[in-house]
Amino acid sequence: MVLNGTLKEFILADVFNLLTQQRITGRLDLASGKREAMIVFKEGFIVGGADGEESLANKLFNYLIDIKRKTSEQLSPIFSANTDDLSALSSALLERNLLTAAELKGFAGSCIEDICCSLLTWNEGTYRFNSVGSVSTIACGVVTISAENIIMEGMRRVDEWARMRDYITEDMVFAPAPNSVGSDIPPGEIDIAAAPEEYVFGLLDGNNTVKSIKKSCCLCEYKVYESLNFLLQAQRITAVQQHYSESIRAALARKEAEVASVLRTTHIGSLVAAGVAAAFVIFFVFCRLVLLPKLDPGTYDRAVVEQRLRSEASQSDAVHGASLLYRTVNGGDGKDEEALKRAGLLTDRDLLGKADIYGRIF
């Protein structure tokens, strides 16, 4: 089955309802401008989802690094080997005891719920559903969420999120408040399902913007905003003052500019480099063909060398002997080199010492 349309005509919640009623299995792809997302349905239930870089695999990787304190060297081979198969990745993580089944289920459920709820905020864009036989590679296989629950939770979050965005923006920088007490829970024991704000609090060092925290942490966007909101309400954190955040913004702008300059100069600079290299080559070829023969014609000028060798060869005993025999047997003057060659009396080596030309110039 293929279903498609625009979100203006048919909101996402309605699409969810329709697919749930049909108890269908497949993949719902969403697109709005440059953003792309997808939700995985299995028999009418939501079992997976991703919103751009916010995917279960990425968040799981960050979770294992930040919370479970695993090393990237330990994890990278597993994640790279199972890039295209989420259920295989889950199995591999469980097999290697990197996390328990309960932890996986809890984290994956929370992650997919956050991703799907965030998609309900999309007001425009297109959707396209393709039914498939098996979704094992795009779903972790341990999560089953009712679409109704997602719709209800999503609707709740839509209003709240809009309110939070009024005073928490992407480029803001937060730092622990001067009188706040830090978390006494060790990083490995933080329950991010129960207390995500403790985890987010640990990430605030006065340098990272909301955007960078969002990218590098294991929580989804909504949970980051929600945690920041909670911490602000509890006065445990404070926004860095305007002039400080301006300097940070300036630093970020410089970084962006550097990135842009790297990309821009690469193309122009490469062209210039090719041009300069060609100019050098032309210069040296000119030296080789024009200047050096004038400097030392005896060695460099092929024509001079060839003429000299031909002159030497014409006086050589080999040529004289061959010419004499040709006159003896065939008559004529025996001076036609081609005739001598045809008669098998001489070769180019005798006439020119051609090979020696290379030797002398070399």
Place this chain on the structure above:
Amino acid sequence: MTGRIRAFVLLTAVAALVFVTPTAARASQFLSAEIEAALSKRDDFLKKLDVPTGKLPFIEQWLQKNAGDGGFKGRLEALRGGSPWYRYANGVISEGDGRERFFGEAVKTAAADPGTLWLLALEFIRGGHTQYADECFDALEMYILAVGGSSAPLLSQQLILFGNTIAASDSAAAEYCYTASKRFDKNQCWWLYRKGAVGFPDNTGNMLAAFPDFIAEALGLLATSWRAQTALIYWAYRFFAATLFIFVCALFAVFIVKYLPRGVHPIGDTLFVGASPNIRTAASVVILLAMLMAGVVPTLWLIAFLICRFMNASEKKLLILACAILTLSPLGFFADSFLSRGIRPDSPAVLLERSIREGYSVGLYNLVRTNLTKRPGNHATELALAICATKSENYGANSDAVNKALDLAPDDPLALLYAGNHAFLTNDISGMKQYYGTALKNNPGSAEAKFNLAQAYANDVDFTASDMISEAAKINASLVGGHMRVNARYFQDDVPPLRRIIQPALTPLYFWSRLFMADPAEMIRFNESKTYFGLSPIAAFGASVVSMLVFLGLYSAMWKHDSKIRKYFSCRICGRLLCRKCRKGTICSVCYKKSIDSHNNAATMYNLQKAYQDKATLRRDFTRFVLGIVIPGAGTLYKGEALFKPAITVLITSAVFAACYCAITFHSYFPSAAVVDPIYCIPVLLLYNIAAFFKQCFGLAKTMKNRAKMSIKSK
């Protein structure tokens, strides 16, 4: 020494032997003028018979074809007279006894004209009348001996070439020519080779059977001919020099492939700041390699300077060795000219030998005189002039020249013997006794001096000349016996003056002791006009030494200290060389861009790094594979795990390439058609590379297989 190296050395020795002998077997102009004159006479005669001389047909066939023509008979009768060609033509158109009579008369009539004898001999060979060709050759040999010569290399060369032209149609006649060619020049072994090659490739067995004889003949020649010995040393030097140069180039090739992208980093930093790292490196390498157009050696110097700091200690030792060879390379001119001067056509030794072995010819006499103006104090050239003058019966000039030679080298055995010969020819008995006596006093084992001295006492009743001749025969039976047998065969009682005495030969011992080291300053004079990258060889050598010193000075000043070397580091993702000037971080701009795209995700970074590592490993394997094929041994050298053994393999490879180079650039004074063309040796030499190609293919396949297995295991 392993079997492989021993086989290689043996092959090289045989190749060298084959290469050098043609240089030794040089033809001359002796009898050339006589043949030219005879050709004119023959063409005149044939023209009068209406034979088309512009494109000459086979004369015998043409005469037989026109024998029945009345006009032809009339024209032939009109030419009746003493011309050998008239008798030859009559012999061709006659049958039975008439033919034998006319042919015999033709040879007898031409006895005093070596050129016509020669032309008749060739016509007899073409017509299958080899007994008359033998008669012609006997008469020719007699003429050569009578004028004081012992060989005529020109005739020998002509016979080999003539044999080549008729080998396809008449193999028996060709074999006859090759055998006869030895008669006129015993200092060449190509008659045997050509004889073996008759009918090749249909008759391969014949060639294989002749090959051992050919090698034996060549070795015999090498033992007795100073010219063959000098040529062997000269070509061995050329081979050695080419091997060293190719070895240096091979080392540089490996180091360039391995280190040049790093070495040119400062150029990229200076000229191409805005370019991507790959383009920056490529453009810098192109600029550096473009300098090759201005000269190989200066470019190698610069490359050595740029890359040496990235090498390990063992590689640096090899680089220093290569640089030392480069420094010495301008001196190669001197070594080359020093070794080749003995066998150059205008060298005193060659002129002296030609004057001894050949009869008088105007060309040789003029060449000696011209040479004497260039080398006024050279006793060998004076002696050559004296011998030429003697053979032309110009005893006045002989006397002056031989006295000058004796002034320059009073104890020279050849000069003494030829002074004695001059005294003999001018009936100066006391002079004979003086010069031959001194020669005998200096060298009591000289059979020539004893034999010739005996001639001084021929009319002296107090002494028995025959006793002295017997003593001479005891000293060197083959020389004295051979001389007397030849005299008896050709001259009986009417021995010409120049044959009554033995003409002393130029032996290898005389050459090496008296001529080889003579006049070393000639080497400088000879190289005055030669240039090495626009400089004289000495100036080029000085420049090379200065370059080496500057290179060492700059190296110790700029890059000796570790702190300065540490300015460079590798990108932590792809391993590309970076410096603080081109990047501030620890990753290069390409990886930086990709890491931005990946949002700093560790898994993506890991994949990126792994992809680069895999690509780099593949690139290294492929480079090693290609280097291993092109320069066997260079692949292992590139790997860098061991250096000594691969360096030796590269040296052997260089020797193979040098042998190819020598084969390509080789040319002799003998026409190529008469000798083995060494260019045919190249496929044989390159078998070494073909074996290396298969070895590399197997090696690469094995590496790939092992890697695939490991990859499956890790999954």
